[in-house]
Amino acid sequence: MAFIKNAWYVACWGCEVKSGEMFHRKLLNEMVVFYRKEDGTAVALQDRCPHRFIPLHLGKIVGDSIECAYHGLTFDCSGKCVKNPHGDGKVPAAARVRSYPVAEKHGMLWIWMGSQAADPVTIPDYSVLESEAGFATSRGYLHIEANYELMGENLLDLSHITYLHDGYLGSPEQVGADQVLKEEGGKIHCNRWMPNISVPPIFDMVYRRDGKPVDMWTNMTWIPPSCFLLDSGVHEVGGKREDHGWYYGVHILTPESEKTVHYHFAAAMPPGTRMTPDEAAKFSALRRHAFEAQDKPIINAQQAAIGDNDFWEMKPVLLSVDAGPVRMRRAIERMTKEDVAIETPAVPIKVIRPAPASV
Ligand code: FES
Ligand SMILES: [Fe+2]
The missing domain is CATH 2.102.10.10 (Rieske [2Fe-2S] iron-sulphur domain)
Structure with missing residues (x-):
């Protein structure tokens, strides 16, 4: 590959x-x-x-x-x-x-x-991690034993949070969220809007700590070939973003080999977030736990199950939530083909023409 x-x-x-x-x-x-x-x-x-x-x-x-x-x-x-x-x-x-x-x-x-x-x-803009931006940041790294596209699909399709991250990032009413897919300038945006749902525990900590229902969004952007930026948060039902229950999630993948990937992640909380330093530390620890103890074993197991088989030849069943991942996969296939052509230009074939017959 x-x-x-x-x-x-x-x-x-x-x-x-x-x-x-x-x-x-x-x-x-x-x-x-x-x-x-x-x-x-x-x-x-x-x-x-x-x-x-x-x-x-x-x-x-x-x-x-x-x-x-x-x-x-x-x-x-x-x-x-x-x-x-x-x-x-x-x-x-x-x-x-x-x-x-x-x-x-x-x-x-x-x-x-x-x-x-x-x-x-052309480096993607992650300036929210710069100290001048005034966001409170935390960062981490994980080594995943899977191809970077499998990990990328996990990030772009967040419908899994209800199941895989139940009790942390997930709540049952997130299933069936309104999903809007947009492509612009080579990026893919996969935006989910979940009005009036029970508040996922980690967001309750970021927001009000009263367990009351919220409106929630997860807006994930894929920046080719393997960078992601999540804008996610909650506010009271019918409320507004300025209530400060949101953060940016930075997720960046770098292939190590065909079946392993370096995963750098970070969170950036905007100024005005009402969290004590202890709560902020707990928030980062819970996020890391979700990635390390929940996403990583699933993605590793997925790679082990796929083995050396071609993903499409295995004929995966496609659901509505796969729209973003499929577009990303197709874009990566196209970009890889173009890139291979750049890296290994075809050697021009020298055409030897017979000398014109002398008159
Ligand atoms: S292997 Fe590096 S100098 Fe000989
Ligand atoms: Fe996840």
């Missing part, structure tokens, strides 16, 4: 790459090592020495470069070998590793693994 390479992906939270230390992770089936230059700028290099294929993260940082642990070849931040301590010291032309464009934005380290030019302007 191919991945969409010409896109920005979150490699890790920015704070995970500490000055003077290396951080390594497999992304889109490639091993990558991250470190910081002396001026603090993050660097991403292929994590495999071209000499005897030792992971570079086993070596050490020397200035702005990495020295391989095995025989001491040294690579600068562009991936070029700048020192061969052996023989005449000549550096073979092939002694280089790939350097990937990276950008730090919204507290995350983004990486571009395709061959086309990378423009940080």
Whole structure:
């Protein structure tokens, strides 16, 4: 299975790459090592020495470069070998590793693994996580043993919260919610509106703590290829958003392999939310519990059940709630095809024409 390479992906939270230390992770089936230059700028290099294929993260940082642990070849931040301590010291032309464009934005380290030019302007907007936005934020990470599309479907179709997250995010009347699907600028919005329902416990904590019915919404946006932003909340029946019972949920997926994915998530509560620090901590812990103890085992089990089979060849039964996920899947298929064409341009066939007959 191919991945969409010409896109920005979150490699890790920015704070995970500490000055003077290396951080390594497999992304889109490639091993990558991250470190910081002396001026603090993050660097991403292929994590495999071209000499005897030792992971570079086993070596050490020397200035702005990495020295391989095995025989001491040294690579600068562009991936070029700048020192061969052996023989005449000549550096073979092939002694280089790939350097990937990276950008730090919204507290995350983004990486571009395709061959086309990378423009940080196209990084999705998660500015609610910036301290200037004034939101109270919490963040987390999970490793999921499933393909990123399965996890993406879980996020885009939130009809599962009544069942899988019963007692946390779910309440029975959410079933049959009004669902509106919109596509614009390549994004898919999957909006659900649930008027006059019993308040899900986690939202009762964010809002009034009186257990009274509420109007609730979950508006999820997919930003290709694998970023999501949720706008979700409650207010009193017939009330208004300004009552501060809402938050933004950030959900970002980065494929590790065909059957594993890095899942970065965060929540951003707007200024004016009436929660004590203890309640805010409990809110984050409950969210994490829902993702880790409820979503993750289901999605892992789903991947195990699918195995190596093709999703469509298994003929999945489709329900009304699948409209968003199916559109997302189709868009990913289209984008993957286009991306593969960019990454592996067809070799033009040289046409040999017979010489014109001489007169
Ligand atoms: S394996 Fe890296 S220098 Fe030999
Ligand atoms: Fe879920």
